[in-house]
Amino acid sequence: MRPSKRAPDELRKVTLERAVARYAEGSCLVKFGDTHVLCTASLEERGPAWLRGTGKGWVTAEYAMLPRATLERTRREVNAGKPSGRTQEIQRLIGRSLRAVVDLTAIGERQIVVDCDVLQADGGTRTAAITGAWVALHDCLTWMKARDMLKGPALKDHVAAISCGIYNGTPVLDLDYAEDSAAETDANFVVTGTGGLVEVQGTAEGRPFSEEELLSLLRLARLGTTKLVDLQKMAVM
Amino acid sequence: MRPSKRAPDELRKVTLERAVARYAEGSCLVKFGDTHVLCTASLEERGPAWLRGTGKGWVTAEYAMLPRATLERTRREVNAGKPSGRTQEIQRLIGRSLRAVVDLTAIGERQIVVDCDVLQADGGTRTAAITGAWVALHDCLTWMKARDMLKGPALKDHVAAISCGIYNGTPVLDLDYAEDSAAETDANFVVTGTGGLVEVQGTAEGRPFSEEELLSLLRLARLGTTKLVDLQKMAVM
Amino acid sequence: MRPSKRAPDELRKVTLERAVARYAEGSCLVKFGDTHVLCTASLEERGPAWLRGTGKGWVTAEYAMLPRATLERTRREVNAGKPSGRTQEIQRLIGRSLRAVVDLTAIGERQIVVDCDVLQADGGTRTAAITGAWVALHDCLTWMKARDMLKGPALKDHVAAISCGIYNGTPVLDLDYAEDSAAETDANFVVTGTGGLVEVQGTAEGRPFSEEELLSLLRLARLGTTKLVDLQKMAVM
Amino acid sequence: MRPSKRAPDELRKVTLERAVARYAEGSCLVKFGDTHVLCTASLEERGPAWLRGTGKGWVTAEYAMLPRATLERTRREVNAGKPSGRTQEIQRLIGRSLRAVVDLTAIGERQIVVDCDVLQADGGTRTAAITGAWVALHDCLTWMKARDMLKGPALKDHVAAISCGIYNGTPVLDLDYAEDSAAETDANFVVTGTGGLVEVQGTAEGRPFSEEELLSLLRLARLGTTKLVDLQKMAVM
Amino acid sequence: MRPSKRAPDELRKVTLERAVARYAEGSCLVKFGDTHVLCTASLEERGPAWLRGTGKGWVTAEYAMLPRATLERTRREVNAGKPSGRTQEIQRLIGRSLRAVVDLTAIGERQIVVDCDVLQADGGTRTAAITGAWVALHDCLTWMKARDMLKGPALKDHVAAISCGIYNGTPVLDLDYAEDSAAETDANFVVTGTGGLVEVQGTAEGRPFSEEELLSLLRLARLGTTKLVDLQKMAVM
Amino acid sequence: MRPSKRAPDELRKVTLERAVARYAEGSCLVKFGDTHVLCTASLEERGPAWLRGTGKGWVTAEYAMLPRATLERTRREVNAGKPSGRTQEIQRLIGRSLRAVVDLTAIGERQIVVDCDVLQADGGTRTAAITGAWVALHDCLTWMKARDMLKGPALKDHVAAISCGIYNGTPVLDLDYAEDSAAETDANFVVTGTGGLVEVQGTAEGRPFSEEELLSLLRLARLGTTKLVDLQKMAVM
Numbered sequence A, B, C, D, E, F: 001m002r003p004s005k006r007a008p009d010e011l012r013k014v015t016l017e018r019a020v021a022r023y024a025e026g027s028c029l030v031k032f033g034d035t036h037v038l039c040t041a042s043l044e045e046r047g048p049a050w051l052r053g054t055g056k057g058w059v060t061a062e063y064a065m066l067p068r069a070t071l072e073r074t075r076r077e078v079n080a081g082k083p084s085g086r087t088q089e090i091q092r093l094i095g096r097s098l099r100a101v102v103d104l105t106a107i108g109e110r111q112i113v114v115d116c117d118v119l120q121a122d123g124g125t126r127t128a129a130i131t132g133a134w135v136a137l138h139d140c141l142t143w144m145k146a147r148d149m150l151k152g153p154a155l156k157d158h159v160a161a162i163s164c165g166i167y168n169g170t171p172v173l174d175l176d177y178a179e180d181s182a183a184e185t186d187a188n189f190v191v192t193g194t195g196g197l198v199e200v201q202g203t204a205e206g207r208p209f210s211e212e213e214l215l216s217l218l219r220l221a222r223l224g225t226t227k228l229v230d231l232q233k234m235a236v237m
Helices: A085-099 A125-146 A211-235 B085-099 B125-146 B211-235 C085-099 C125-146 C211-235 D085-099 D125-146 D211-235 E085-099 E125-146 E211-235 F085-099 F125-146 F211-236
Strands: A014-018 A026-032 A035-044 A058-065 A111-120 A159-167 A170-173 A185-192 A197-204 B014-018 B026-032 B035-044 B058-065 B111-120 B159-167 B170-173 B185-192 B197-204 C014-018 C026-032 C035-044 C058-065 C111-120 C159-167 C170-173 C185-192 C197-204 D014-018 D026-032 D035-044 D058-065 D111-120 D159-167 D170-173 D185-192 D197-204 E014-018 E026-032 E035-044 E058-065 E111-120 E159-167 E170-173 E185-192 E197-204 F014-018 F026-032 F035-044 F058-065 F111-120 F159-167 F170-173 F185-192 F197-204
Touching: A014 A125, A014 A211, A026 A125, A035 A125, A058 A085, A058 A125, A085 A111, A085 A125, A085 A159, A085 A185, A085 A197, A085 D085, A111 A125, A125 A159, A125 A185, A125 A211, A159 A211, A170 A211, A185 A211, A197 A211, A197 D211, A211 D197, A211 D211, B014 B125, B014 B211, B026 B125, B035 B125, B058 B085, B058 B125, B085 B111, B085 B125, B085 B159, B085 B185, B085 B197, B085 C085, B111 B125, B125 B159, B125 B185, B125 B211, B159 B211, B170 B211, B185 B211, B197 B211, B197 C211, B211 C197, B211 C211, C014 C125, C014 C211, C026 C125, C035 C125, C058 C085, C058 C125, C085 C111, C085 C125, C085 C159, C085 C185, C085 C197, C111 C125, C125 C159, C125 C185, C125 C211, C159 C211, C170 C211, C185 C211, C197 C211, D014 D125, D014 D211, D026 D125, D035 D125, D058 D085, D058 D125, D085 D111, D085 D125, D085 D159, D085 D185, D085 D197, D111 D125, D125 D159, D125 D185, D125 D211, D159 D211, D170 D211, D185 D211, D197 D211, E014 E125, E014 E211, E026 E125, E035 E125, E058 E085, E058 E125, E085 E111, E085 E125, E085 E159, E085 E185, E085 E197, E085 F085, E111 E125, E125 E159, E125 E185, E125 E211, E159 E211, E170 E211, E185 E211, E197 E211, E197 F211, E211 F197, E211 F211, F014 F125, F014 F211, F026 F125, F035 F125, F058 F085, F058 F125, F085 F111, F085 F125, F085 F159, F085 F185, F085 F197, F111 F125, F125 F159, F125 F185, F125 F211, F159 F211, F170 F211, F185 F211, F197 F211
Parallel strands: A058 A111, B058 B111, C058 C111, D058 D111, E058 E111, F058 F111
Antiparallel strands: A014 A026, A026 A035, A035 A111, A159 A170, A159 A185, A185 A197, A197 D197, B014 B026, B026 B035, B035 B111, B159 B170, B159 B185, B185 B197, B197 C197, C014 C026, C026 C035, C035 C111, C159 C170, C159 C185, C185 C197, D014 D026, D026 D035, D035 D111, D159 D170, D159 D185, D185 D197, E014 E026, E026 E035, E035 E111, E159 E170, E159 E185, E185 E197, E197 F197, F014 F026, F026 F035, F035 F111, F159 F170, F159 F185, F185 F197
């Protein structure tokens, strides 16, 4: 039995609220149950220096948590001089996931920065962030299209992400914090709308896992991301 | 005529929404028009080292803005190693304002950290933060009282803050961003529920200002903070 | 009775010694009693990047204390990677105060950096710094004029600053360290030669203060800054 | 055809040289072709603070590259104040991989730090590091056992790692730098001696990959890590 | 001919003014011509952690320059996060030089910090600093003795320092900035009152130097430090 | 008797192995007994900004130790934000030593960075580094010459370095760690192939030293560096 009483293949209640930030070109408040992430997409006229002259743009992401998003207050990273290793790992993952579905040539030598700020954290913040970031990015690209700033179709596909894990010996979908901290194996999957894999990250927390277990988690993840992509479609309709 | 069409002594629409953060001991989402600040109060069992053995506790504040709270995206301070001078100035001001109405002996050798995170910024973020922080602090102290953690009444008074300025030659209340960036003189006032002054900060942006102008701003500020304190009273009723 | 036996409206002995630094374009060693600040004005041929092409220059200030300026040795800020919040607050205040009396167009696209280094601290270092910085700036502008570097009169007025406070229930002028650490209310005023207010900063250290108290402090400050401006006039004669 | 002319399932020449560092409790110079990593295991009598009183120890890893390990010189990270995101990601991965095969209770409240310093880099530095780090760790534990410092068998299994990728449409084993920079999909696998999966990280560099592709990479990885574990066995015989 | 018209073996005018800092236990403003360094000695009741339990104390030094001590303004090091290599080299040299003449056991488990702040720089700041630091240290030890804080005679000898160099082919004593920047060889000597060598640092700026040249510089240095020690004796009489 | 049983004027076994790094333009693994330093010379097409337009190039050095080069593990400096004072002192010394024998005009507006990474440390790492760095630099210049990148003969002479000290009252050559930590006086000498002195650094660790002692150390150093230069000659033959 899962702490939340959900079935093994049951997502938390997911909502995607668009246009929540007055100034951003695109924005989305995504909720996976009690995990809430505010995603904003900001268009910057200057792309990164290393792309100058290539005609290509860039999509990047930043991730942070409010100090009291968590059960216990977490210290702000501002005093550390650099984001923590975990923060950097996550923002690199979000950026790669979004770039996998964007035609960087279509956006020209510009940069889109997607900020994912966790307002409340109950597990799965990185996967919620990717799922919501896609919506913010979508709206930013729509905004650009309306201003004739795109050289062609820029968004090639949907992308969504979900965590899975082996909890009490059973593979389960969409871990919340209570499950995440007790899971034997923890995996994150980033999947496109057409079912392609963008990123697979499986980690044994306790004993090593088998190929069969990896596959059962992958099967759950496909189920979950299919639903998330449906929700994205409804959100941007 | 003010850009927002408000009368010179008219506040923006102010709302104070309590209990918006699941984990914090106290929280408040304060809105002054399009300025939105999420305030959370976190109780920490350990007070600061320099108060050890005194029987007294501490109330401190931290302040930050989400990168796309602003018209143009602002870079995160995390990479700078320390909050900017402006950020430090503001969080010191919020902390002083709250401590002015708290009996630090009543809370014992503990610390309450009030985080003020600006979700959206349209001028007056520091005054909105102080006004909302009081509500979050109030609820944190109520939480503590319910658990018999206070040695006596801890909250001595209300405290609220408002900005005023001279815009196009006229003293006006509660500057929004459009006014703030064009004002000749800009002043922030922190006032208690009983009308005492906690902080007065007036700055000439262009030509120096006169004593009469300072007094007319102070008069407006009293009007504004009286209304803000009324809203606080309704919020915590 | 004040610890120093001064009358409530009595300044400490103030001296302004010019041309104390061999290499600086302008310099002044200002003493407010035992508070000693070395101010140097340095002309830099390059103004800040964000003013390029505007024809305007900039005046900025930096502030620091020698480690043993204080009763107890203070650690150098060099190891912290950034000036403390207090230091930044003060140097921003000095810069704003000086810019209030300078025509930035007259100096062209250059920058004047005024360094205020506290050799000895007995309270009121920021107000002494502003008062002395004006002299250093004056001499730097004279130096520039002698070399035909100004596009017109650059110095519009004097500017001086003083602290006041309520000590043992009485409003007093020019707090020294003993008074400053015991004052109930502490206020700094920056005033021009023609009596205009550039900055008013009042803070309740203990109980909140009233409008009447603010006004009595302002009255004292006017007395003090009038005398300081007279001393500046004599110094640069 | 691979640039190195290797068969798709062919490892580079791998050597594991033990006892290469005079002072370390365990050490190994691992070479995967032109990728050379010096691994040292250092025993520290003090475990991390958060394990005090639990009777458990810790194994952690640090990773760095010499500036001219690479084709072009890379700047030292020392000036950046913190390891880069990539460095942190790698050293967290090495640490997790080693801890998966160590009984942390057996080593008591101590810490073993495994340093992996890349002397020369031709792709696959993190997987070479994990494979060599196991040997250094093995020797450190043997050193401890000889001094009666272990509470029981501490090393539960072997652990080795290898990268695979899809290069020119073909799944290949053990990417060198030339392949790595051109691969469509890149995956790292950490596998124990008994075939358990400790970590699976697959990333689409270009188009997303399919489940079948993931499985074919996994099959190659098993082949490779089986050989690496054999080499470890011979090395520590 | 030297730019200053001094004879090759002629020091600049040297003065040592004691008790210039109101709060420090010992202080000295040392001038070598236009090089002015303010030295303060501060007693700290806590010695460094690594001496705890040994009964021994420590003497350390810090060195810095005011931004406009130099011909052109130098940026403050505060923003760099750590003193520059040059600053660290100098403050380590000053500390070693002072410790060579102090009995660290006599001062008990305390620390004396000697701050050397260059108010004006015309070459030879480090040697002036050492010479003046000895006076500040002397007075700090006298202050301690008067309070019965010493376990025996703490100051074993004088120590003074001077720079020499080969300028236009001629060995000269006490280089000023004009000579220093043109010298072919530059050497600093730290010498005790009884003529012992504490530190010899010779550097070829252009062509390498010979043993004979090194010896002629050493001879000049002895002349200079003998005079400096005489001045120290007069200063503390 | 020396701990290593060497005669007072006996070097440790010194080897200079060239071309040890696959990618560097020049490289040398230098061993002075158990002190092992990997030196690589990297050619960078861009010289430092302050030499632009002068036609001159630059040679600089960086120095670091692997964490377990030492008896006890040393923490990496990466987390400190800047190299330690000791590290900076050493890398400045290596750079100065190399520049003393290079014609900076001959290499054009380019930069050669010599990295000296200590793999194992048993005293004398900086002198080993200088001696090996010369070989790496030599090979880098040969590489450049072969590509017609030099405007003339760039390498003017050999340069080598050795430490000497007074150990148990006797002057000895080439201190190892056991001697270094117990020596009364410690000196480093950098000497060219033609016997010129580039750098002399003598430090009294305990009692001050005399002129005679300095000279006896210098005599030993000449003996040592003559042999080191012979080894360099053989190495690059």
